[in-house]
Amino acid sequence: MKPLPPPLYTTAYGKAYVGHALELLGCLQSNSIDLVITSPPFALQRKKEYGNHDQDDYVDWLLGFTLEVKRVLKDTGSFVLDLGGAYRKEKPIRSLYNYRVLLRLCDEQDWNLAEEFFWFNPAKLPSPIEWVNKRKIRAKDAVNTVWWLSKSDFPKADVSQVLVPYSDRMKLLLKNSDQFYSPKKRPSGHDISARFAEDRGGAIPSNLLQIPNTESNSQYLQYCKLAQIQGHPARFPQKLPEFFIRFLTNVGDTVLDIFAGSNTTGAVAESLGRHWIAFELEQKYLAASAFRFLSNADEARIRNLYTELCTQGAAYITISYGVQPRLLDEKAEYSTDESA
Numbered sequence: 341m342k343p344l345p346p347p348l349y350t351t352a353y354g355k356a357y358v359g360h361a362l363e364l365l366g367c368l369q370s371n372s373i374d375l376v377i378t379s380p381p382f383a384l385q386r387k388k389e390y391g392n393h394d395q396d397d398y399v400d401w402l403l404g405f406t407l408e409v410k411r412v413l414k415d416t417g418s419f420v421l422d423l424g425g426a427y428r429k430e431k432p433i434r435s436l437y438n439y440r441v442l443l444r445l446c447d448e449q450d451w452n453l454a455e456e457f458f459w460f461n462p463a464k465l466p467s468p469i470e471w472v473n474k475r476k477i478r479a480k481d482a483v484n485t486v487w488w489l490s491k492s493d494f495p496k497a498d499v500s501q502v503l504v505p506y507s508d509r510m511k512l513l514l515k516n517s518d519q520f521y522s523p524k525k526r527p528s529g530h531d532i533s534a535r536f537a538e539d540r541g542g543a544i545p546s547n548l549l550q551i552p553n554t555e556s557n558s559q560y561l562q563y564c565k566l567a568q569i570q571g572h573p574a575r576f577p578q579k580l581p582e583f584f585i586r587f588l589t590n591v592g593d594t595v596l597d598i599f600a601g602s603n604t605t606g607a608v609a610e611s612l613g614r615h616w617i618a619f620e621l622e623q624k625y626l627a628a629s630a631f632r633f634l635s636n637a638d639e640a641r642i643r644n645l646y647t648e649l650c651t652q653g654a655a656y657i658t659i660s661y662g663v664q665p666r667l668l669d670e671k672a673e674y675s676t677d678e679s680a
Contacts, residue, residue: 341366341367341369342366342367343367344357344364344367344368345357345358345359345364345367348623348626348627348630348649349630349649351606351610351633352610353609353610353613353614353615353616354606354609354610354615354616354617354618355616355617355618356600356603356606356618356620356626356629356630357617357618357619357620357626358620358621358622358623358626359619359621360621361405361598361599361619361621362404362405362408364598364619365405365408365409365411365412365598365619366408368412368596368617369412370411370412371411371412371413371414371415372412372414372594373412373413373414373417373594373595373596373617374413374414374416374417374418374496374588374589374590374593374594374595374614375417375418375419375420375584375585375588375589375593375594375595375596376409376412376413376417376418376419376420376595376596376597376598377419377420377421377422377581377584377585377595377596377597377605378420378421378422378596378597378598378599378600378605379421379422379423379574379576379599379601380402380405380421380423380598380599381574381599382423382424382426382574398437398441399437399440399441399444402441403441403444403445403448403449405598406419406445406449406451407449409598410449410451410491412596413491414491415491415492416492416494416495416496417490417491417495417496418454418488418489418490418495418496418497418584418588419451419487419488419489419490420486420487420488420489420584420588421441421486421487421489422459422484422485422486422576422580423437423438423441423484423485423486423487424438424481424484425438425481425483425484425485426438427468427471427481432470432471432475432477432478438485439485441487442456442485442487445487445489446489451489451490451491452489452490452491452492452493453487453488453489454488454489454490454495454497455488455547456485456486456487456488456547457485457486457487457488457547457548457549458483458484458485458486458547458548458549459483459484459486459549459551459580460482460483460548460549460550460551461482461483461484461551461552461553461577462482462550462552463552463553463554464480464481464482464553465480466480467480467481468481486549486580488584488588495588496588496589496590497587497588498587499544499545499587500541501586501587502545502583502586502587503540503541503542503543503544503545504542504543504544504545505542505543506542506543507543510543514538514539545583549580549583551577551579551580551583552577553575553576553577554577555575555577559631559632559634560602560628560629560631560632563628563631563634563637563642564628564631566639566642566643567628567631567642567643567646568643569624569628569646571602571628572601572602572625572628572629574601575601575602575604576601576602576604576605577604578604578607578608581597581604581605581608581609582608582612585605585608585609585612585614586612589614591612591613591614592613592614592615593614593615594614594615594616594617595609595614595615595616595617596616596617596618596619597616597617597618597619598619599619599620600618600619600620600625600626600629601620601625601629602625602628602629602632603618603620603626603629603632604632605618606618606629606632607629607632607633610633623649623650624650626649627646627649627650628646630645630646630649631646
């Protein structure tokens, strides 16, 4: 097994590597990763600057990576795959590529579907323009499918780590359960016991994750502006990887993103005390992702660091000042099921 090349940069918890993900995966030990979470370039109708693939070839292309993902994943580990929806070219008909990916992963590579999630981005702009804005014959596409896959029947998971705030109605019930609730059977026959009125620290989230993707003035974008470069055009909102990292890993575990882009996953993992590894083919994107780990850097330092990472491959630069990125304090607007 070949060793990994020198990282482009390192932090207290992680390492970022430039290169083709398949080649870099081949350098990792088997059964060494606790969570692989990634959002590969989607199968869209038009080519994007970040390198998406044609719909007809996309499924084969993506499955070329996933056997190696399975090899490096621990038996208790998880693989979380975010895939956006798409339409067929020049037709108001949905592509089934994301479902074909899921079926082939399970049928051909023996992955288990632990659970399907749906990421609803209420801030997403209406698209596609032709069918939604112009002809007005389709609703806007605002939901991504997120497949949670595993090697075993019982991957590591703890939903108590991702509880969400109770609704106002639930808070009233907890405050005075005798006044607002009496145990009884539901029409379905389910017996809802008095335990329903116990405060367990929050509500259990559903598999519909409502997370706006509205980053506009983050440190990453501010530093990109100071460096006079464009930020990555397709970024994770921090709350998406945060949910799955909290849910599926423990402090000290290792998280891998094989299509890291601006390395949101690594920044979130760092803030949560998880080790992380990032793979990204485009050096300019990975170089700019170092901005996520800086603290109070001046303009000259930002520009010099970016230039150094882009031109010299600066293998041993350690981002040692202010390595803890700041996450938003408020919880994401995950949909909840308070009867669970």
